[in-house]
Amino acid sequence: SGLAGSGASILILERGEPLPATPETRDTRAIFVKGHYRPKEMWREAGGAAFNPGNYYYVGGNSKFYGAVLIRYRKEDFSAMEHFGGVSPAWPFSYDEFEPWYSEAEQLFRVRGTLGEDPTEPFHSIPYAFKPVADEAPIARARAELKGLGLHPASLPLGVDIDAWLKDGRTGWDAFPNTGQGKVDAQTGPLAAALADQNIRLETGAHVDYLEAAPDGKSIATIHYTQSGSQKKLSPKLVILSAGA
Numbered sequence: 001s002g003l004a005g006s007g008a009s010i011l012i013l014e015r016g017e018p019l020p021a022t023p024e025t026r027d028t029r030a031i032f033v034k035g036h037y038r039p040k041e042m043w044r045e046a047g048g049a050a051f052n053p054g055n056y057y058y059v060g061g062n063s064k065f066y067g068a069v070l071i072r073y074r075k076e077d078f079s080a081m082e083h084f085g086g087v088s089p090a091w092p093f094s095y096d097e098f099e100p101w102y103s104e105a106e107q108l109f110r111v112r113g114t115l116g117e118d119p120t121e122p123f124h125s126i127p128y129a130f131k132p133v134a135d136e137a138p139i140a141r142a143r144a145e146l147k148g149l150g151l152h153p154a155s156l157p158l159g160v161d162i163d164a165w166l167k168d169g170r171t172g173w174d175a176f177p178n179t180g181q182g183k184v185d186a187q188t189g190p191l192a193a194a195l196a197d198q199n200i201r202l203e204t205g206a207h208v209d210y211l212e213a214a215p216d217g218k219s220i221a222t223i224h225y226t227q228s229g230s231q232k233k234l235s236p237k238l239v240i241l242s243a244g245a
Contacts, residue, residue: 002194003194003200004193004194004196004197004200005197006199007199008199009199010197010199010200010201011200011201011202011203011234011236012191012194012200012201012202012203013203013206013208013223013225014059014202014203014204014205014206015057015205015206015207015208016056016057016058016059016061016204016205017058017059017204017205018058018059018187018204019058019059019060019064019177019178019179020179021168021179021180022179024036024037025168025169025176025177025179026168026169026171026176028171031175031176031177032175035052037056037065037177038052038054039052039053039055039056039057041053058177059187059191059202059204060178060185060186060187060188060191061186063185063186063187064177064178064183064185064186064187065175065176065177065178066174066183066185067173067174067175068158068159068160068173068174068183068184068185069156069157069158070105070106070109070111070157070158070159071156071157072102072121072122072157073095073098074095074120074121074122075094075095075122075123077091077095078090078091078093078094078095078098079091095122095123096123099122099123099124099125100125102124103124103125103126105190106126106128106129106157107126107129108189108190108193109159109184109189109190110129110130110159110161110184110189111128111129111130111157111158111159111184112128112130112131112132112133112157112158112159112160112161112162113128113130113132113155113156113157113158114128114131114132114155115127115128117152117153117154117155118152118154119152121154128157132155132156132157132158133155133158133160133162134162135155159183159184159185159189160173160182160183160184161181161182161183161184162182164180164181164182165180165182165183166182167180167182168180168182203227205227205228206225206226206227206232207225207226207227208223208224208225208243209224209225209226210224211223211224211239211241212224219239220239221235222234222235223235223236223239
């Protein structure tokens with residue numbers, strides 16, 4: 001379900017460009033010391049101090065660098081919960097309402113995992129489609145020792161095709177950019193699925209400058225954006241602002 005397949009003509013404006021495969025993609029010094037992929041801009045925090053944000057302007061956004069752990073909130077998380085610092089209020093909807101969307105997302109992100117290991121795992125209407133990423137030898141030993149103590153070590157559900165990832169370099173994946181198919185991120189998962197619909201197009205390098213409201217103030221009349229140095233505008237029937245900071 002969703003906009004894909006609805007028959008609507010959909011245009012996705014993306015500020016960034018596809019992440020290129022370069023020697024820096026698996027170079028720990030380039031990534032963590034030189035900040036090769038960090039944005040070349042400074043923001044200001046509430047107190048006025050400047051900082052370099054952890055935002056990445058590429059197709060797929062920050063998920064190109066994520067650790068690919070795709071774990072569900074527990075059923076209890078949706079209810080009011082008392083913590084040391086006070087009560088966390090209940091969500092406006094329950095886990096049961098959310099569950100089908102979790103299942104659909106896990107299919108889109110091709111999550112590797114297993115059920116039955118974690119006693120806190122909530123109900124799944126659909127099991128994981130892929131087996132969990134296998135333990136490396138030290139983790140396997142730690143798992144066995146923890147089980148021997150009566151504990152319940154559990155594999156984290158991961159959006160990682162470990163064979164495809166290691167084929168491009170024997171590194172970890174958290175904070176490393178995904179330029180292939182090793183991690184299932186926002187680009188290689190749901191965006192790729194959406195773009196299979198001939199009515200959905202993606203334009204890259206499109207920096208949205210501002211949204212112009214309709215005279216009644218109840219909707220967006222025009223999108224103003226810059227692309228390749230040119231000022232452009234669109235007036236679609238529906239605007240979905242999907243941006244994070």
